[in-house]
Amino acid sequence: MKFTKMHGCGNDYVYVNCFKETVENPSEAAIKVSKRHFGVGSDGMILICPSEVADFQMKMYNADGSMGEMCGNGIRCVAKYVYDYGMTDKTHITIETGAGIKTLDLTIEDGKVSMVRVDMGEPILEAAKIPVISDKEKVINEPILVQGTEWKMTCVSMGNPHAVVFVADTKHLPIKDIGPCFENHKAFPKRTNTEFVQFISSKEINMRVWERGAGETWACGTGTCASVMACILNGYTDDTVLVHLLGGDLLIEYDRETNHIFMTGPATTVFEGEIEI
Numbered sequence: 264m265k266f267t268k269m270h271g272c273g274n275d276y277v278y279v280n281c282f283k284e285t286v287e288n289p290s291e292a293a294i295k296v297s298k299r300h301f302g303v304g305s306d307g308m309i310l311i312c313p314s315e316v317a318d319f320q321m322k323m324y325n326a327d328g329s330m331g332e333m334c335g336n337g338i339r340c341v342a343k344y345v346y347d348y349g350m351t352d353k354t355h356i357t358i359e360t361g362a363g364i365k366t367l368d369l370t371i372e373d374g375k376v377s378m379v380r381v382d383m384g385e386p387i388l389e390a391a392k393i394p395v396i397s398d399k400e401k402v403i404n405e406p407i408l409v410q411g412t413e414w415k416m417t418c419v420s421m422g423n424p425h426a427v428v429f430v431a432d433t434k435h436l437p438i439k440d441i442g443p444c445f446e447n448h449k450a451f452p453k454r455t456n457t458e459f460v461q462f463i464s465s466k467e468i469n470m471r472v473w474e475r476g477a478g479e480t481w482a483c484g485t486g487t488c489a490s491v492m493a494c495i496l497n498g499y500t501d502d503t504v505l506v507h508l509l510g511g512d513l514l515i516e517y518d519r520e521t522n523h524i525f526m527t528g529p530a531t532t533v534f535e536g537e538i539e540i
Contacts, residue, residue, distance in 0.1 A: 271336030273481025273510020293324035325476030332361035335484015343530035362422020387420035417493035425489035442473030481510030
């Protein structure tokens with residue numbers, strides 16, 4: 264199987280062009296290629312496929328083989344791939360995902376995509392639709408007991424579930440200990456991605472993320488959008504926020520008129536290769 268290794272702010276995936284390649288068992292393939300000591304090494308695998316309703320379709324698989332609905336960093340890399348490899352000459356494209364059709368605007372430098380702005384759609388705040396088990400219609404600054412400690416979380420879906428928790432310091436957070444406990448907490452029927460957010464100013468935050476099915480990753484596009492929405496809901500930030508992640512920065516903008524969130528960030532090609540599946 265031929266592949267291309269790409270990343271968005273360090274959130275890395277193995278990309279497969281399914282216009283040319285056939286992946287018989289994507290879940291098993293994702294597990295194999297994601298292993299950092301025995302495979303390619305990645306947070307998962309993303310298939311670039313034909314679509315009947317958009318310009319392209321992306322299918323995302325986590326490192327544990329589970330299928331994800333959407334990946335913000337991944338979709339920027341899909342946009343870079345299809346433009347850089349001549350599959351389209353458009354700088355405004357649509358991509359079908361498990362969370363609906365997303366529209367993307369590409370910034371071109373020296374004939375290649377350098378930055379991508381993604382319309383990530385509307386945030387979902389209804390508890391039942393996220394999903395999160397709660398007696399409240401919306402879960403905003405609500406308590407959750409994890410490892411004997413009470414945390415306050417705000418839950419948002421960007422097509423996939425997120426629990427956003429505000430902390431005093433992200434740098435020294437024991438994320439490997441508490442991340443799995445949040446992910447598999449009984450409050451989340453489909454597990455959850457968990458974002459730990461440190462407030463800096465009304466225009467700036469730090470964030471670390473424990474991703475469902477992948478563990479800690481260097482960035483999470485949908486997670487940054489959920490985090491900024493949580494900041495706005497709790498009155499911490501303005502509508503445009505620069506989010507600092509382990510792998511780089513993402514700019515998130517919330518448009519109150521359309522109730523859409525926009526994400527702007529880089530996409531990088533690392534290398535091409537071939538692996539037996």
